[in-house]
Amino acid sequence: MTPQGTYDIGVVGAGAWGTTLAMHLGLTGRKVLLWAFEPDVVSEINSDHTNSTYLKGFKLPEEIFATSDLADIGVAPRLIIVVPSSFYQRTVESLFPHLHNNVSILSATKGFLNPELKRPSELLIEKAPGHPIGVLSGPNLSREIASRLPAISLVASKDENLIREYQTMLSTERFRVYGGSDMTGTELGGALKNIIAIAAGMVDGLHLGENTMAALITRGLTEMIKLGKILGAEERTFYGVSGLGDLICTCQSPLSRNNLVGKRIAEGEKLDHIRASISAIPEGIETSKNVHKYAQAHNLDLPITQAVHRILFESAAPEMALRELMTRTYKME
């Protein structure tokens, strides 16, 4: 089956967030072309209007047509790319030869492409010169948005037309989209918060309480800003929707897969066992690895990232490593 007629937008990636975005767009009447990697996900979406692998329990609108052929996506006048960071580069490289001129591209993936902390939008700018590029990030738990609960988000771009285009495309009474110009800070917030969320899951799993959770999130934001400024982000972006907002949401909700990984680790499960038990590997695992490598290479002190890395990859006991993290000697704040 090939896609018929015209589409308002292409969504590349049918994980939980990609499927939710397609669903959100479809419910406002947009015609959505949704690319999924797995042929069985494609056929289930087209025949049953469900995606039981990545967004179980929701009926998708009929405005969504799925395909597993990236060449099909070339017909869409605008794109949201939301594949996992580990598939990002190869997906983009297969997709871009099919791209029409002037198609604008919004990246909604929250992770890095390598240990030099290359951001998805950097790759887009490199590979699709001349195309308007932006990023979407915010406190947006997929299942809540799929349940039509209210939320806000942020589109950041150097291109104000792109911001207005996607605000118009995505905004509803329940989903408000802010605009901003700091792509770097917006993308970094979404990626780095996953490391803190894993630590938050551990605090939760160890029953350390809300005082400790609040201390962790506060210190986590400081750690994100420290690295963010080195990478060229604006500090103020981290205090907004895509920084603090996303951080709080991901750290507090059991719907966050990163949070859940931390919780299960704290409860004694092994990382390999957790990985084998879930359909989508949470971005925070790879992000912890990449940021840790970056910190080592550049001699940076990022205590939470280091603690998470020690627990995930160096067999440190969660309780011990977190206690050490939280009881550094007191000093002027």
Add this chain to the structure above:
Amino acid sequence: MTPQGTYDIGVVGAGAWGTTLAMHLGLTGRKVLLWAFEPDVVSEINSDHTNSTYLKGFKLPEEIFATSDLADIGVAPRLIIVVPSSFYQRTVESLFPHLHNNVSILSATKGFLNPELKRPSELLIEKAPGHPIGVLSGPNLSREIASRLPAISLVASKDENLIREYQTMLSTERFRVYGGSDMTGTELGGALKNIIAIAAGMVDGLHLGENTMAALITRGLTEMIKLGKILGAEERTFYGVSGLGDLICTCQSPLSRNNLVGKRIAEGEKLDHIRASISAIPEGIETSKNVHKYAQAHNLDLPITQAVHRILFESAAPEMALRELMTRTYKME
């Protein structure tokens, strides 16, 4: 019974937080003189070593001696004042004639003394000139600290000796005390966050989800900073332990009484009914009233405070008022 011997510290106020601080100090071996307003609370503490009115379920250390006579407190070499804001002025005025020279005073009350938003420490500086004055504030849910869960807090003062004195007095392996110099910002964070916490309880009670909660907290911090800067606070203080830290903790925990008020209102209870059912009136109710008056008098736009005030005191329906708050037109962040 009059207090015997010497004391390391006097704690003025035996509500949940005052009793917890006394307990925390007593457990590290400090001799604590604890003033309570109610004679039956005093006698229960001295005879049974419990405070079933304000900190039910905990055994207090024998290092605590309670009194209802403010004149007794004059013998303590340092003081923590932690009475409700509505009793603050009269307590201080009755206490201070008994104060010895050089006694340092730490204020741990989180509220305002009037609609001009006079802070507790401002009154202390006025009424006890020459005494070292500081404030204590942070993400410190009483019951978690009484349960000996880890936490961090902040002592702010212009007097570095006072900071060191109370860091030494209060710090344990599980309770880390930072030092800072912005008394205004520290005190404002602790007071203003209670308004946001009431709104957070409403978000919770209306089941609006973690995305909305994160959006509220993020916008809440912005609102706190807006007012804080007008009142002379440093912006950066709000991003630390006593600002963001306390805000997150209070907004997220059902142990917070302010949060709980919002939740019960959202579930349809009347404010008067809630007030009549609890032993200590949460500070946030009066704080909402004071800040709302201040905003009106100074023509400030504080949307969350206004929404909370409308719901608490102007019979607005929580669902409607919150929806209005959360769906203001989108714009550049």
